[in-house]
Every structure is written in structure tokens, then in C-alpha cells.
Amino acid sequence: xxxxxxxxxxxxxxxxxxxxxxxxxxxxxxxxxxxxxxxxxxxxxxxxxxxxxxxxxxxxxxxxxxxxxxxxxxxxxxxxxxxxxxxxxxxxxxxxxxxxxxxxxxxxxxxxxxxxxxxxxxxxxxxxxxxxxxxxxxxxxxxxxxxxxxxxxxxxxxxxxxxxxxxxxxxxxxxxxxxxxxxxxxxxxxxxxxxxxxxxxxxxxxxxxxxxxxxxxxxxxxxxxxxxxxxxxxxxxxxxxxxxxxxxxxxxxxxxxxxxxxxxxxxxxxxxxxxxxxxxxxxxxxxxxxxxxxxxxxxxxxxxxxxxxxxxxxxxxxxxxxxxxxxxxxxxxxxxxxxxxxxxxxxxxxxxxxxxxxxxxxxxxxxxxxxxxxxxxxxxxxxxxxxxxxxxxxxxxxxxxxxxxxxxxxxxxxxxxxxxxxxxxxxxxxxxxxxxxx
Numbered sequence: 155x156x157x158x159x160x161x162x163x164x165x166x167x168x169x170x171x172x173x174x175x176x177x178x179x180x181x182x183x184x185x186x187x188x189x190x191x192x193x194x195x196x197x198x199x200x201x202x203x204x205x206x207x208x209x210x211x212x213x214x215x216x217x218x219x220x221x222x223x224x225x226x227x228x229x230x231x232x233x234x235x236x237x238x239x240x241x242x243x244x245x246x247x248x249x250x251x252x253x254x255x256x257x258x259x260x261x262x263x264x265x266x267x268x269x270x271x272x273x274x275x276x277x278x279x280x281x282x283x284x285x286x287x288x289x290x291x292x293x294x295x296x297x298x299x300x301x302x303x304x305x306x307x308x309x310x311x312x313x314x315x316x317x318x319x320x321x322x323x324x325x326x327x328x329x330x331x332x333x334x335x336x337x338x339x340x341x342x343x344x345x346x347x348x349x350x351x352x353x354x355x356x357x358x359x360x361x362x363x364x365x366x367x368x369x370x371x372x373x374x375x376x377x378x379x380x381x382x383x384x385x386x387x388x389x390x391x392x393x394x395x396x397x398x399x400x401x402x403x404x405x406x407x408x409x410x411x412x413x414x415x416x417x418x419x420x421x422x423x424x425x426x427x428x429x430x431x432x433x434x435x436x437x438x439x440x441x442x443x444x445x446x447x448x449x450x451x452x453x454x455x456x457x458x459x460x461x462x463x464x465x466x467x468x469x470x471x472x473x474x475x476x477x478x479x480x481x482x483x484x485x486x487x488x489x490x491x492x493x494x495x496x497x498x499x500x501x502x503x504x505x506x507x508x509x510x511x512x513x514x515x516x517x518x519x520x521x522x523x524x525x526x527x528x529x530x531x532x533x534x535x536x537x538x539x540x541x542x543x544x545x546x547x548x549x550x551x552x553x554x555x556x557x558x559x560x561x562x563x564x565x566x567x568x569x570x571x572x573x574x575x576x577x578x579x580x581x582x583x584x585x586x587x588x589x590x591x592x
Contacts, residue, residue, distance in 0.1 A: 160360065167359045171352035179341045179348075187334060194330055195300060198321050199283045202302040205319055212304075212317050215248040215259065219314070224262040245322035251275050251303075253315040269297060275316065280305055286320070298327045381423065384416040391416075426557040430540065430564065440482040440568055447475040447518060451511050454487060458494045458507075466503040474512040479591050481518075481569060486589070489565045492558040493522040493585050500583075501526035517571075518589045525582040534575055538563040 205212070218226045247266060250258040255275035260267050272288055286299045299320045306314050391413035395406055403410065451473050462469035490509075497507045501524050508523040529537065541556040566573040571589040578584045 160364070163363065164356050164360050167356035168352050171355050172349055175348035175352060176345060179345050183337055183341050186337060190333060191330060194326050195323065198300050198323060198326070202283050202300060202319060202321060205302060205304070207304050207306050207317060211246075212248060212319075215250065215262065215317075216306075216314060218262050219250055219259045222261070224259075224264065245325075247320045247322075249273070249318040249320065250314050251316040251318060252313055258313060270320075275318075276303065277305075277316065279303070280316075285323075298323045381420070384420040384423070387416045388413045388420075423557075426561060429561055430557065440485060442480050442482050444478050444480055445483050445486075447477075447479050447511055447513075448473050450483060450487070451475070451490070451509070454490055455494070455509060458498065461498055462507060465498070467498070467501055468504075468506040470506065470508045472508065472510040472512075474510075475518060477513045477591065479513075479518050479589070481589060485565045485568070489562050489587070490520070490522070492562045496558060497522055497524040497526070500524065506582075513591065516591050518591055520587040520589070522585045522587075523578050523582060525578065527583075528577050528581060529575060529583050537575060538573075 214226070218224055247263070247270070248259075249263070249270065252258055257263070257267070257270070257273075263270065269288065273286070276284075280303055283300055283302050286301050288297045288299070300323050301318055301320045303316055303318045306317050308315075391409045394409055395401075398406065451471070455469070455471055459469045459471075494507070494509065501507060506523075506525045508521070510519075510521040510523070512519050538559050539556075540560040563573055566587055566589065569589050571587060573588075574586045576584050576586070
């Protein structure tokens with residue numbers, strides 16, 4: 155991947171992460187402020203909603219107005235009898251209004267009347283809590299109130315038409331402003347912090363892309379290298395035929411056989427590459443069907459037993475799996491052919507090959523053992539990688555292209571199984587496979 159393309163992709167990841175964090179913080183801040191705002195004023199609004207024209211507080215205020223005594227009952231007033239009227243009334247103010255919108259209890263308001271003289275009667279939203287902002291006469295600040303206006307029956311007093319209860323919420327508003335400021339500062343701080351996190355995340359997100367790109371590049375290079383050799387041989391064989399047009403097929407049978415042999419190997423390599431490509435693109439689809447593993451393995455090993463016998467090798471079959479399994483028969487057949495073929499290639503005359511099959515719990519266990527050379531621990535870590543050959547000195551005919559075990563691992567992974575390799579003491583290799591029965 156060129157530097158310009160990787161830089162663009164990284165910048166794209168970076169800005170996406172920054173935008174995502176910003177959206178999250180904004181949403182979190184908005185929701186938090188809404189919750190705080192509603193909870194901060196909830197108790198005040200609930201107290202206002204529970205006030206009625208005949209509540210003790212309003213009744214006492216009306217009596218003071220009627221007696222023209224703003225201090226009436228100040229020393230003798232008992233706790234309210236109404237269970238719903240238990241709030242702190244230090245910041246409360248009751249205003250008595252006439253039909254014409256005049257404040258009637260100015261004397262009871264005293265010095266507070268200067269703060270409330272800009273207040274006007276609003277009868278459009280009776281019995282509804284609303285917020286009112288009034289300019290303070292002493293400072294440039296505003297006074298904040300939550301208010302409810304109630305209609306009063308003329309039976310209580312002919313002059314009084316409405317009663318308005320004001321609850322001062324300056325302290326709540328100031329606290330909310332402080333909380334809002336702190337919350338905004340915290341959001342800005344953590345958003346700035348998220349920029350650094352976004353940079354690290356964009357860098358981290360690029361790692362699998364670089365790894366995949368490197369893997370793809372290596373795959374293309376290795377595939378090109380492996381394809382070049384058989385193509386070159388075929389090309390040279392055909393060119394040789396053109397140099398001797400008088401020769402018969404029999405005369406050039408060796409050259410033709412060589413070209414055909416390379417063609418067959420090229421076909422096999424191409425099929426292996428297509429298998430791996432389909433697995434990488436998730437196009438490989440398993441055709442799982444109920445299978446009798448005992449019968450399938452018994453038929454599969456016959457040609458390998460014959461080859462082993464011809465090569466003076468011992469082939470042992472321990473076929474104990476009798477329970478039906480649900481797998482892709484063709485894929486499992488390919489898997490075992492790869493492992494048995496490798497076992498034959500990497501063993502010599504007098505060596506032993508063992509295929510063991512059994513059912514254990516919910517798993518079908520397969521083991522392919524051979525008493526050939528041990529695999530070094532470093533090789534075990536790479537043995538399932540593509541185009542990895544344990545012995546580079548082997549020819550293509552005996553060593554293959556290094557794709558077999560990669561395909562075997564993919565088949566096992568597609569079945570949600572596991573495959574591992576370990577030493578077989580005192581000498582040899584064991585390939586262990588575990589496939590789900592269902």
C-alpha cells in the first residue's frame with residue numbers, strides 16, 4: 155500500500171473517530187443537562203401544582219389582605235394542616251390580583267414589591283406552572299421564578315379574582331449554570347483527550363489493513379513465482395517442438411510428457427489458489443450432510459495403504475468412529491488426503507503411518523501420525539501458512555507448493571473445528587483434528 159493511500163485512509167479513520175466522539179459527548183451532555191434540569195425543578199413544580207385556592211397559605215394571605223394587617227397570624231400561625239403543603243416557603247411569595255390586573259396585597263409584599271412591580275397578570279395559562287424572569291432593581295441580574303396562577307371564587311373575597319404563587323429559583327438556576335459550565339468544560343477536556351485517542355485508534359485500525367495488504371502482496375508474489383516455473387517449462391517444451399517440425403510425436407514424446415506433467419501440476423496449483431481465494435472472500439459454502447465416518451475412511455485409505463505397501467512403509471488404520479457425523483464429506487475427504495499425502499511424502503521405507511478416527515463426546519477426533527522427521531518448534535508456528543515449505547530443497551513433485559496445510563486449516567476452521575501439530579515420541583509428527591459431530 156503506497157504512503158499516500160495509507161495516509162488518506164488513516165486521516166479518514168482519525169476524523170471519523172473524532173466526529174464520533176464529538177457526537178457522543180454532545181449527546182451525553184444534552185441528555186445530562188435535560189435530566190438535571192428536570193430533576194432540579196421537579197420538587198418546586200410539584201409543590202406548586204398541589205396548591206389550591208383554599209390551602210392554608212393562600213387563606214392566611216387573603217385574611218391578611220382583608221384585615222389590612224400584613225403581620226396577621228405571623229406569631230400564632232400553626233404548621234399547615236394540608237399534608238401537601240410542607241415545602242420551604244422562605245423563597246415563596248403570594249400575590250393577590252384583581253380582575254383588572256392590579257396587585258392588591260402591596261402592603262404584605264413590603265420591600266419585595268419593588269422587585270415585582272414589573273410583573274403582570276397572565277390569565278391565559280391558569281393552573282399551569284411556568285417560568286418567569288424579572289429584572290432586579292438593585293443589580294443588572296434577573297430574578298427567576300416558577301409560578302402558578304389560580305382563579306379564586308368570589309365567595310372568598312369580591313376584590314380578589316386571582317392568586318399567583320411565586321417560588322424563587324435563583325439558587326437552583328445558579329447551581330444549574332455552575333453545573334452546566336463544569337459539564338461543558340469537562341466535555342471540552344475529554345473531547346480534546348479523545349483527539350489523542352482517535353489518533354491512536356486510527357493507527358491501530360490501520361494495522362489489520364496493512365497486515366491484510368502485506369498478506370495479499372505475499373500471496374500474489376508467491377503465486378506468481380509458483381506459476382512462473384511450470385509456465386516456463388511448458389513454453390520451452392512447445393518452442394522445442396517448433397524447432398524440429400520433421401520429428402514425429404513418438405520422437406518428442408518425452409518433451410510432450412513433460413509439458414503435460416507441468417500442465418497437470420499447474421491445474422492443481424490453480425485449483426488450490428481458487429480454494430484459498432474463495433475462503434478469503436467467504437464464498438466457500440459447506441454442504442453438510444449426515445455421514446458414516448467408518449465407511450468413508452475405510453474407502454479413503456485403500457489407495458494410500460497400497461502406496462505405503464509399495465514403498466515398504468507400514469500403514470495402520472484405527473477406525474473406531476461408528477456414530478453418524480454431519481460434515482461436508484468432500485471437504486473432509488480433501489483434508490485427510492492432504493494429511494495422508496504429506497505423511498507418505500515425508501516418510502521413508504520402514505517408517506510407520508497411523509490414521510486414527512474416533513468419536514469423543516460431541517467431537518469427531520482424527521489423528522494422522524507418521525514416524526518421519528520431527529518438525530522444529532519454529533516450523534510448527536508457520537507450518538499452516540501459505541506457500542510455506544518445511545524443506546525448500548524438495549522438488550515440486552515431492553514437496554508440493556506449500557498450500558496443502560493452509561487449505562487443511564481452512565477446512566477445519568470452516569467446520570468450526572481445531573487442528574494442531576505436535577511431536578510423536580520418540581520420533582515423528584502427529585496432526586490432531588477435532589470436528590463437531592453436529
